[in-house]
Amino acid sequence: MxxxxxxxxxxxxxxxxxxxxxxxxxxxxxxxxxxxxxxxxxxxxxxxxxxxxxxxxxxxxxxxxxxxxxxxxxxxxxxxxxxxxxxxxxxxxxxxxMHQIPNQIRWNPFDxxxxxxxxxxxxxxxxxxxxxxxxxxxxxxxxxxxxxxxxxxxxxxxxxxxxxxxxxxxxxxxxxxxxxxxxxxxxxxxxxxxxxxxxxxxxxxxxxxxxxxxxxxxxxxxxxxxxxxxxxxxxxxxxxxxxxxxxxxxxxxxxxxxxxxxxxxxxxxxxxxxxxxxxxxxxxGRFCTIGSVSYDHPDPSIFTVLTAPSEHLGTAIMDFVIFPPRWLVQEDTFRPPWYHRNVMSEFMGLISGDYDAKTGDGFRPAGASLHNIMSAHGPDAGTHQAASQAKLEPQKVGSQSMAFMFESCLMMGVSEWGLKTCQKAQRDYQKASWVPLKSHFKHPDGGAVNGKQ
Missing domain, CATH: 2.60.120.10 (Jelly Rolls)
Known part of the structure; x- marks a missing residue:
């Protein structure tokens, strides 16, 4: 022994x-x-x-x-x-x-x-x-x-x-x-x-x-x-x-x-x-969060814990990024992540709690999501509506929560297990998150758009 x-x-x-x-x-x-x-x-x-x-x-x-x-x-x-x-x-x-696909993917909690x-x-x-x-x-x-x-x-x-x-x-x-x-x-x-x-x-x-x-x-x-x-x-x-x-x-x-x-x-x-x-x-829990104290939502790179650089300065083969509990205090700012298309692939996981950029129970602890290179994503419709109408005062977000991201300059393929075998990929991710978004555009002349009434 x-x-x-x-x-x-x-x-x-x-x-x-x-x-x-x-x-x-x-x-x-x-x-x-x-x-x-x-x-x-x-x-x-x-x-x-x-x-x-x-x-x-x-x-x-x-x-x-x-x-x-x-x-x-x-x-x-x-x-x-x-x-x-x-x-x-x-x-x-x-x-x-691997399956190389542009679709946004989200997984229910893994077993x-x-x-x-x-x-x-x-x-x-x-x-x-x-x-x-x-x-x-x-x-x-x-x-x-x-x-x-x-x-x-x-x-x-x-x-x-x-x-x-x-x-x-x-x-x-x-x-x-x-x-x-x-x-x-x-x-x-x-x-x-x-x-x-x-x-x-x-x-x-x-x-x-x-x-x-x-x-x-x-x-x-x-x-x-x-x-x-x-x-x-x-x-x-x-x-x-x-x-x-x-x-x-x-x-x-x-x-x-x-x-x-x-x-x-x-x-x-x-x-x-x-x-x-x-x-x-x-x-x-020892991460010292840095953020904006005037206006605009900072890039997620401000939350990088560890990085594995590529040969190109400022571009990573892999960044490990977290979204810990933190205060938001920006003025006249849409505070959740803005809608974006990114040259980097973003794989997210949730350790505990609720992620502040998603509402409902679609993204839960032990689940994950993938927004691959140039695949458009951002807050779901419910989060956008709430954040657009929220009173802008100091707010603590992410309490009792910890989300993270593996972010890479490489296009991430998805395995057969991840896409089909595990049966955790949500079929209605796009429909539930972004299809409900409505146009709020109001033309300044009272309704003419591109010369048409």
Missing amino acids: PTSKFSVSEKYSYLNGFGTYNESEAVHGALPIGMNSPQKPPYGLYTEKLSGTAFTAPRHENQQSWLYRILPAAMHEAFETLDLSDHQSTLPTGAMK FNHDVDWVRGFNLVGGAGDPAMKSGFAIYVLAAGRDMGREAFYSADGDFLIVPQHGVLDIQTELGRLLVRANEICVIPRGIRYRVTFPDGPVRGYICELYQGHFQLPELGPIGSNGLANTRDFQVPTAFFEEDESSWNVICKFNNTLFSASQDHSPFDVVAWHGNYYPYKYDL
């Missing part, structure tokens, strides 16, 4: 900071002093370097960590294809087959699934690009209720941005443990091995897998040095290891195919580590 070097109260302690150098050791003296790879590391450990970028990436972009572990990660049997044909999971296999674990609980909603070419992303709905056994999972395809909507994730990573609840997010970078259990019962949520680059904090520009998500509020795990010589399986997602390899020891045997490539979590 595994033997823990931490008590229950200690194993969920965290180091603060994101994108910065961190170090942690579970045994005092396990971190070498003055060098990364001594001839004989302390306590007979093995040195292993984990690189999230090319060795020759610019210094300010380079991401790497040094691990000091009981046995190196290479000590396992050969990987073989993992057969999931007896499960309902729609994790993509091979090239993603729970009590019978599957983390690896078998992914359902592909859509995406763009190719993991083999390190381009694009995929979006999944997660629904699972069973703990992983003696298994560890990692994706060689990309970083996982995990957004729980219900339940608690106990994530045991190589670098330490993270306890992630609804209204928190977690990022597991490419290649890091982890195991997920559910101490509070079944979970449901959303996942964005980023094939291209890594998530980072957005530049603040004229905002200055403070605001939005602050570095100090991100939490990084402390070292935590197991000495376990029983049989384990390591499951790898590699070019959208799952492989499994067996080994005779726990993958979670890192006694110490240091570097800037690590998993982390963030409490969305």
